[in-house]
Structure formats: C-alpha cells, structure tokens
Amino acid sequence: MNFPTKVYINEVVLRDGLQLEKKLINVEEKEHLFKRLKSAGVQSFEFGSFVHPVRVPQMANSGELYSKIQQAAGDADLIALVPNLKGAERAAQLSVKNINYVFSVSETHNLQNVQKTTLESLEELHEISDLCIENKISLDVSLATSFGCPFEGEIPTDRIVSIVHQVTELNINTLTLADTTGMANPKRVFQLISLVRSEFPKQKLGLHFHNTRDMGLSNILAGMNAGVSHFDTALGGLGGCPFAPGATGNVCTEDVVHMLHSMDIQTNVDLKELLKASHLLEEIVGHQTPSYLLKAGPYDKKYPVPVST
Amino acid sequence: MNFPTKVYINEVVLRDGLQLEKKLINVEEKEHLFKRLKSAGVQSFEFGSFVHPVRVPQMANSGELYSKIQQAAGDADLIALVPNLKGAERAAQLSVKNINYVFSVSETHNLQNVQKTTLESLEELHEISDLCIENKISLDVSLATSFGCPFEGEIPTDRIVSIVHQVTELNINTLTLADTTGMANPKRVFQLISLVRSEFPKQKLGLHFHNTRDMGLSNILAGMNAGVSHFDTALGGLGGCPFAPGATGNVCTEDVVHMLHSMDIQTNVDLKELLKASHLLEEIVGHQTPSYLLKAGPYDKKYPVPVST
Numbered sequence: 001m002n003f004p005t006k007v008y009i010n011e012v013v014l015r016d017g018l019q020l021e022k023k024l025i026n027v028e029e030k031e032h033l034f035k036r037l038k039s040a041g042v043q044s045f046e047f048g049s050f051v052h053p054v055r056v057p058q059m060a061n062s063g064e065l066y067s068k069i070q071q072a073a074g075d076a077d078l079i080a081l082v083p084n085l086k087g088a089e090r091a092a093q094l095s096v097k098n099i100n101y102v103f104s105v106s107e108t109h110n111l112q113n114v115q116k117t118t119l120e121s122l123e124e125l126h127e128i129s130d131l132c133i134e135n136k137i138s139l140d141v142s143l144a145t146s147f148g149c150p151f152e153g154e155i156p157t158d159r160i161v162s163i164v165h166q167v168t169e170l171n172i173n174t175l176t177l178a179d180t181t182g183m184a185n186p187k188r189v190f191q192l193i194s195l196v197r198s199e200f201p202k203q204k205l206g207l208h209f210h211n212t213r214d215m216g217l218s219n220i221l222a223g224m225n226a227g228v229s230h231f232d233t234a235l236g237g238l239g240g241c242p243f244a245p246g247a248t249g250n251v252c253t254e255d256v257v258h259m260l261h262s263m264d265i266q267t268n269v270d271l272k273e274l275l276k277a278s279h280l281l282e283e284i285v286g287h288q289t290p291s292y293l294l295k296a297g298p299y300d301k302k303y304p305v306p307v308s309t
Numbered sequence: 310m311n312f313p314t315k316v317y318i319n320e321v322v323l324r325d326g327l328q329l330e331k332k333l334i335n336v337e338e339k340e341h342l343f344k345r346l347k348s349a350g351v352q353s354f355e356f357g358s359f360v361h362p363v364r365v366p367q368m369a370n371s372g373e374l375y376s377k378i379q380q381a382a383g384d385a386d387l388i389a390l391v392p393n394l395k396g397a398e399r400a401a402q403l404s405v406k407n408i409n410y411v412f413s414v415s416e417t418h419n420l421q422n423v424q425k426t427t428l429e430s431l432e433e434l435h436e437i438s439d440l441c442i443e444n445k446i447s448l449d450v451s452l453a454t455s456f457g458c459p460f461e462g463e464i465p466t467d468r469i470v471s472i473v474h475q476v477t478e479l480n481i482n483t484l485t486l487a488d489t490t491g492m493a494n495p496k497r498v499f500q501l502i503s504l505v506r507s508e509f510p511k512q513k514l515g516l517h518f519h520n521t522r523d524m525g526l527s528n529i530l531a532g533m534n535a536g537v538s539h540f541d542t543a544l545g546g547l548g549g550c551p552f553a554p555g556a557t558g559n560v561c562t563e564d565v566v567h568m569l570h571s572m573d574i575q576t577n578v579d580l581k582e583l584l585k586a587s588h589l590l591e592e593i594v595g596h597q598t599p600s601y602l603l604k605a606g607p608y609d610k611k612y613p614v615p616v617s618t
Binding site for chain 1 (some may be wrong): 310312339417421457458459460461462463491492493494495496497499520521522523524525526527529530531534554557561562564567571572573588601605606607608609610612613614615
C-alpha cells in the first residue's frame with residue numbers, strides 16, 4: 001500500500017456540514033467556529049455558498065460571514081461554493097478569491113440540484129472561467145455524484161471521463177470528484193481515480209466523501225493509494241445535500257485527521273485543538289454529531305489499571 | 310491495491326457482540342438470532358464463551374445454547390471462546406467441535422482479563438492443545454490487544470512475533486490478531502500482517518477489529534491488502550471487552566458484507582437476510598445498534614425523482 005507523507009484538508013463544515021441543519025446558525029456562531037478551526041491549523045475552508053437563500057436558508061449569511069472572517073483567515077484559502085454564474089458574480093463582487101463551481105455528472109441529480117442539464121452547467125463553466133480570469137479568482141470544480149446518483153445509480157465511467165476532459169480544458173485549480181450520498185466503495189475509488197490520474201496527469205485532484213455507509217475512511221485510504229492527497233472533510237461529520245435523498249454526513253474531520261496522524265501522515269492540523277472546535281460545534285448546532293473521536297478519544301489514550309479490592 | 314475474490318466471515322455477535330449488553334439475553338432469543346443468521350448464509354459462529362458466569366453473566370447460557378443450535382448448525386462451524394483449560398474442558402464435555410482460546414499479548418490486559426501472565430497463558434495453551442487433540446477439537450487462538458492495549462499502548466512487534474512463533478509451533482487452525490479496543494490503523498495492520506505472513510507463511514490468519522475510532526472497515530481493507538481473507542464481525546456492530554476500558558462495538562457484519570459485495574468480493578452471505586437478522590437483533594437487545602446499513606440501505610438503493618409541484 002502507498003501512502004502520502006502529507007495530506008491537505010479542505011474543511012467544509014461551514015458549507016456542506018451546516019446546510020442540512022434545521023436550526024439556523026448565525027454569522028457570529030459561524031465566525032466563532034471558523035476561528036477555532038483556523039487556530040487548530042486548518043488551511044483551507046469552504047466557508048459558504050452563493051445559492052438562492054430560499055433554497056438553502058442556512059447559507060444566506062455567507063456574504064456577511066466572508067466579510068467577517070476575511071482578515072482572520074490570513075493565508076488560509078476561503079472558498080465559496082457557487083452553483084451558477086449568478087453565484088460566481090456575487091462572489092466576485094465581494095472580492096472572494098476562491099470559487100468552487102459544483103455541478104453533477106448525473107443528469108437527473110443536476111436537474112434536481114441546479115435545475116440545469118449537465119451540458120448547460122458545462123457551458124456555464126466557460127462563462128464562470130472567464131469571470132474568474134478577469135477577477136483573478138482561483139477556480140475549483142466539484143463533480144457531484146461521481147461515485148453514484150441516488151436517482152440513476154452508478155454513472156458510466158465514459159461519461160465521467162468525458163466531463164473531466166471538458167473541465168480540464170479550462171485552467172482550473174483543483175478538480176474534486178464528490179461522492180454526494182456515500183455510494184462509493186474503495187475498489188471503485190481506486191479504479192476510477194487511477195484511470196483519471198493516468199488520463200489527466202497534470203490535473204490536481206481532490207476527493208469528497210460522505211460516511212453514509214461507513215466507507216468514508218476506507219474511500220480516503222483507497223484515494224491515497226491511487227495518489228490523491230487532497231480531501232474535503234467536515235468537522236463532527238455533519239452534512240449532506242438538501243437535493244439528494246438519503247444524504248448524510250461528510251467524512252468527519254477529526255476522525256480523518258486522527259487516522260492520518262496514527263499512520264504518520266501529516267495534516268498541519270492539531271488534533272487536540274480540532275476536538276475543542278468539535279465540542280464547540282455540538283454546542284452551536286445543539287445536538288451530538290457523528291464524530292467518533294469526540295467519544296472515544298485518540299488511539300494512544302491510556303487508561304489507569306484498575307486496583308483489585 | 311489487491312483484494313481477495315472471497316472473504317470468510319466469522320460472526321461473533323452471540324459472544325463478543327452481546328457480552329457488554331446490560332439486559333440478559335435468554336437462550337431462546339439467542340437461538341432465534343442464530344437461526345436467522347444461519348439462513349442468511351453465515352458459515353461460522355463464535356456462539357458463546359465458557360468463562361466464569363459471575364464475570365460475564367451474558368455468557369452463562371452458552372452450554373445450553375450449544376445444545377439447542379447444534380443440529381440446526383449443519384455444516385457451519387460453532388466456535389466456543391475459552392479463556393483457560395477449565396473452559397476448554399467444559400467445551401469438551403459438551404462435545405463442542407471448535408474452540409477459540411484467547412489471551413492477550415499485553416501483560417497488563419491479560420492479567421485484567423484472565424488473571425494470568427502472558428507466559429502462564431502460553432503454558433496453558435499446551436494443555437489445551439493436548440485436550441483438543443485427544444477430543445478431536447479444532448483449536449483456534451486469538452491474540453487480544455495485538456494492535457494496542459488501553460493500559461500499555463502499542464505492544465512491541467518483537468513481542469508479538471515471539472508469541473506468534475510460540476503459538477504456531479502447535480498445530481492450530483486459525484490464528485486471529487485482535488484489536489480489542491479499536492486502536493489499530495490501516496498502516497500498522499498492513500505492516501504487521503505483512504510481516505507475520507512472511508515469517509509464518511503456512512499459518513492461516515484471521516483479523517478481529519472494533520470500530521471504536523471508525524477505522525474498522527479501513528483496517529479490513531488493509532488486512533485484505535496484506536493477504537488476509539478471514540474476519541470476525543458482529544451483527545449490528547455490537548460488542549466490546551468487559552475488561553478493557555473504552556471498548557466499543559465490533560466491526561458491523563452488514564456494513565462489512567455490504568462493502569465487500571460492492572467491491573465484487575463474495576461472502577456467501579445474503580445481505581437482505583442479514584438486514585432482517587439485524588432488525589431482530591435491535592428488537593432483542595431493545596435499542597438501536599451502530600449499524601449504518603440498517604439506516605442507509607445499500608449503495609444501489611434508488612430513490613424516485615421528486616415531481617415539481
């Protein structure tokens with residue numbers, strides 16, 4: 001097995017992590033959480049999305065949040081998810097420096113998620129790319145349902161490769177294959193990523209997994225084996241797409257970081273500080289999260305030997 | 310990555326799975342659960358343990374259970390855990406055909422678990438081996454805390470290899486390295502198993518993981534990559550050692566079987582029937598289990614496309 005020496009964590013709790021939460025999280029709470037994560041060493045954040053506030057109310061304060069955290073971010077990346085040109089224009093107006101444009105390789109999920117065909121979303125990518133070049137914005141692209149669609153099932157490899165080909169013709173930063181509803185398995189991850197890496201060797205790749213069927217960490221392991229070292233994770237394992245039935249939490253940041261550290265893989269993140277942020281998250285959302293580490297503590301925690309009485 | 314074409318599941322819910330449950334499960338309930346698992350295609354069961362009933366009350370009816378399920382088992386293996394010669398003698402008296410002798414590679418945990426040093430347990434193994442030969446009993450050995458001890462931390466590789474050496478001098482069936490409290494990580498699993506396989510190429514190896522820090526399936530993946538295809542799992546992900554602080558559930562049978570099937574790895578188990586057994590388990594124990602599959606359903610479950618109104 002092959003493992004990288006260092007992995008890059010993109011923290012998505014402020015976007016994907018919170019968007020299914022029923023209680024609206026205010027901008028001060030999000031700022032507080034951001035600062036805790038930043039001081040734990042997180043270097044990259046998907047901080048929100050510029051989507052219609054009626055469709056995803058939890059993201060309505062993303063612009064306000066950006067203005068509040070921009071300074072504290074320092075050299076960390078602050079990435080805004082956008083589903084269309086309108087969202088990208090709003091991000092540009094606010095001087096956001098990093099955009100992640102998301103569309104789905106599944107026609108049916110793309111229609112549900114952004115009311116466009118995949119071809120229409122690909123065409124819009126060209127306009128967004130022009131806008132980003134003009135405004136010196138770094139552009140990432142995420143391909144939703146790359147490992148299966150809850151409506152269509154597995155998406156044919158040829159279709160995915162064809163879409164990746166069209167995306168990589170533009171000069172984008174990170175291309176992320178996203179497993180929107182936790183349908184990926186380690187074999188499929190290893191095979192698809194090995195293929196995409198061999199066909200597009202110059203493209204920086206990221207992976208985005210959900211832990212719906214407990215294969216999140218296994219899929220990261222398979223992704224690392226196929227040469228990827230850039231992963232989306234969400235604190236506490238919160239998250240899910242509002243327009244994909246059966247969607248549940250992202251892979252949990254602290255559980256991923258803990259696994260990586262136990263394997264001598266660096267992340268730049270301090271696990272103890274991360275666990276403090278995870279406690280704060282539970283306070284903010286008002287319920288327990290699926291985090292394992294918050295309950296179990298790290299693998300090297302030692303217990304006192306009971307004394308016989 | 311290398312994967313086997315077939316994996317052998319040893320179902321331990323009736324032993325490891327139930328032993329931390331507070332509500333005592335009666336012999337009829339255990340029998341009912343066994344029959345459901347048997348009809349789902351499970352071929353190997355750790356059905357109980359011959360330990361002191363005061364120390365592990367949940368296992369007190371193991372002998373009675375054996376007499377009830379022996380016939381229905383057909384050609385499936387029924388394995389009794391024993392912690393000492395006395396337990397092995399009791400198993401032999403009941404004509405049990407398969408014994409799993411467990412001791413710990415951690416001195417401290419072995420003293421807590423069976424009130425013996427590791428050396429004393431190794432000496433007892435010789436007596437148990439003689440008893441098994443005399444009674445034509447197949448003898449397995451499980452080495453607890455092989456991937457870390459909650460009292461001592463990581464156990465040195467040299468010590469583990471030395472113990473494995475002494476065990477394999479006897480003619481035992483399966484030697485299982487057990488991660489008693491979920492401290493293993495995929496790198497350690499891959500490295501330790503690769504080493505043990507190269508030093509003892511003729512010894513059949515099994516692996517036993519707990520999902521305490523969500524690395525259970527990842528550790529199975531690493532184990533398969535190192536050439537192992539024999540795993541202990543527990544229905545519903547129940548389980549834990551009463552004498553190891555912080556112990557939580559085993560890797561969940563249905564989650565493991567689902568991952569394997571999604572990777573085109575055969576198990577001889579019918580997932581749908583397994584999920585019925587898992588529902589029954591929740592009824593019997595009276596609470597939800599950590600099973601992911603019971604909540605999410607399999608990866609190829611499709612949802613209807615919502616109709617716009």
